[in-house]
Amino acid sequence: MPNLFRKVVPLTVFLVISHALVSVHLWAAHYKFGAQTLTVPDGFVVEQIAGPPLIDRPIVADFDSDGHLYVAESSGSNDPVEVQLAEKPHRILRLTDSDGDGTFDSKTVFADQMMFPEGVLWYRGSVYVSAPPQIWKLTDKDGDGVAEEREVWFDAKTLTGCANDLHGPYAGRDGWIYWCKGSFAEQTYERAHTDPFVTRAAHIFRRRPEGGEVEPVLNGGMNNPVDVVFSNTGERFLSSTFLQRPSAGEGNRDGLIHAIYGGVYGRENGVLDGHPRTGDLMPVLDHLGPVAPSGLEYYEGKTLGSNFTGNLFTALFNLHQVTRYELMPQGASFSSKTSVFLESDDLDFHPTDVFEDADGSLIVIDTGGWYKLCCPTSQLHKPDVPGGIYRIRKSGTQLYEDPRGLTLRWGSITNRKLISLLGDERPYVVDRAIETLALRGDKVISRLSNSLGNSATDSKVRLNIVWALTKIDSREARQAVRLALQDSNPDVVQAALHSISAWRDK
Numbered sequence: 001m002p003n004l005f006r007k008v009v010p011l012t013v014f015l016v017i018s019h020a021l022v023s024v025h026l027w028a029a030h031y032k033f034g035a036q037t038l039t040v041p042d043g044f045v046v047e048q049i050a051g052p053p054l055i056d057r058p059i060v061a062d063f064d065s066d067g068h069l070y071v072a073e074s075s076g077s078n079d080p081v082e083v084q085l086a087e088k089p090h091r092i093l094r095l096t097d098s099d100g101d102g103t104f105d106s107k108t109v110f111a112d113q114m115m116f117p118e119g120v121l122w123y124r125g126s127v128y129v130s131a132p133p134q135i136w137k138l139t140d141k142d143g144d145g146v147a148e149e150r151e152v153w154f155d156a157k158t159l160t161g162c163a164n165d166l167h168g169p170y171a172g173r174d175g176w177i178y179w180c181k182g183s184f185a186e187q188t189y190e191r192a193h194t195d196p197f198v199t200r201a202a203h204i205f206r207r208r209p210e211g212g213e214v215e216p217v218l219n220g221g222m223n224n225p226v227d228v229v230f231s232n233t234g235e236r237f238l239s240s241t242f243l244q245r246p247s248a249g250e251g252n253r254d255g256l257i258h259a260i261y262g263g264v265y266g267r268e269n270g271v272l273d274g275h276p277r278t279g280d281l282m283p284v285l286d287h288l289g290p291v292a293p294s295g296l297e298y299y300e301g302k303t304l305g306s307n308f309t310g311n312l313f314t315a316l317f318n319l320h321q322v323t324r325y326e327l328m329p330q331g332a333s334f335s336s337k338t339s340v341f342l343e344s345d346d347l348d349f350h351p352t353d354v355f356e357d358a359d360g361s362l363i364v365i366d367t368g369g370w371y372k373l374c375c376p377t378s379q380l381h382k383p384d385v386p387g388g389i390y391r392i393r394k395s396g397t398q399l400y401e402d403p404r405g406l407t408l409r410w411g412s413i414t415n416r417k418l419i420s421l422l423g424d425e426r427p428y429v430v431d432r433a434i435e436t437l438a439l440r441g442d443k444v445i446s447r448l449s450n451s452l453g454n455s456a457t458d459s460k461v462r463l464n465i466v467w468a469l470t471k472i473d474s475r476e477a478r479q480a481v482r483l484a485l486q487d488s489n490p491d492v493v494q495a496a497l498h499s500i501s502a503w504r505d506k
Contacts, residue, residue, distance in 0.1 A: 076383030221269025303360030
């Protein structure tokens with residue numbers, strides 16, 4: 001275990017008010033791990049849950065339904081991307097917490113010989129990994145922690161010198177798989193009954209898990225859109241670099257976007273020529289400096305505190321921080337109150353991912369000091385400086401009992417029970433109930449429709465019924481979703497509109 005101490009000290013917090021940076025002070029706690037100190041707000045605890053020798057240079061990760069953590073690990077290479085593509089020196093590890101104490105204690109090499117991995121998604125029994133220029137679908141058929149099946153799920157066919165052609169993938173609430181295209185290499189996508197879609201711009205793209213056509217969600221003149229997350233009503237949020245040139249905005253460069261479907265974002269750039277737009281570029285939700293935002297998370301739980309539900313968190317590679325964004329509705333979009341949630345005093349602490357665990361704690365990945373490829377602020381190659389994986393939780397908070405619902409018999413659970421679980425306080429249980437209902441397909445549509453049309457059904461259940469129906473590909477599911485257009489709760493209506501637009505339900 002790390003050499004750990006705690007003391008309360010002032011923590012500087014930054015509030016973005018009309019795009020002006022204002023600092024205030026809160027009390028904070030310090031935790032020491034080796035030579036570095038991590039600072040969080042008072043009342044929160046930081047624990048290291050994985051590090052050397054179990055894992056040295058983690059990048060990004062995702063949990064499966066049983067609590068295994070699939071982590072992309074770098075070899076430490078900064079070779080030119082053509083060399084990395086030929087040698088494929090990186091790998092995906094599966095970490096296991098065998099005694100349930102919250103710390104990982106064993107691993108298997110789930111997949112070796114990977115090109116530079118820039119995203120990990122566990123979805124319906126497979127692990128999807130972006131390794132530019134492709135997204136791989138990796139499947140462990142016999143449960144031994146090793147992927148026997150490896151197939152290319154998507155091939156972008158472009159690889160530029162910074163390997164920022166591809167980030168993701170990310171599972172949308174609507175059943176689509178999303179990813180980001182950065183750099184400005186030209187890509188071409190065939191479309192039925194119309195001309196191919198040809199673009200050099202940055203994009204969020206999406207595609208059905210079973211394959212099919214690629215659909216653009218938004219485009220822009222920014223260099224490197226990275227992470228996409230989704231609110232409970234289907235709103236998209238995006239972290240990105242170079243939304244504008246620093247000289248154009250008093251140091252602003254990177255930022256967060258409220259990612260509206262069909263929007264054009266970023267800065268004016270020749271790659272936008274030919275893309276339809278109705279006026280000026282769409283606004284930035286939160287302007288940041290040259291911080292290199294990477295991992296992004298929409299927090300659904302309550303164990304950090306009820307005022308954290310619906311907040312965004314992003315990992316800032318250059319600032320050695322994780323930042324919190326309290327979203328507030330403003331017109332058709334949002335404003336945000338911004339504060340530093342975690343900060344390291346170690347210049348080699350580089351957070352690259354942040355996400356919620358089933359118990360409501362927050363997981364932060366520090367990749368260490370190895371990376372410098374195309375990074376203007378990370379010029380020293382330090383593969384000998386390892387990273388680690390950390391958990392942030394609120395001290396004294398009662399955690400969810402059975403947070404993943406592992407005691408439930410998911411294979412034989414009744415439809416009535418599944419629908420009741422759509423209102424459960426455990427986000428992971430809700431997500432699994434949605435997936436289980438969706439996989440039952442037409443057999444559950446009538447019951448879902450009856451519950452959706454019943455005003456006595458809890459509004460959270462009605463909202464999640466919409467998402468379950470959205471993942472079912474049938475005419476009856478489309479008809480059922482239309483009921484939600486008359487719902488008394490605007491969140492349910494918004495989810496229904498998202499569903500209708502995704503399926504082009506005229």
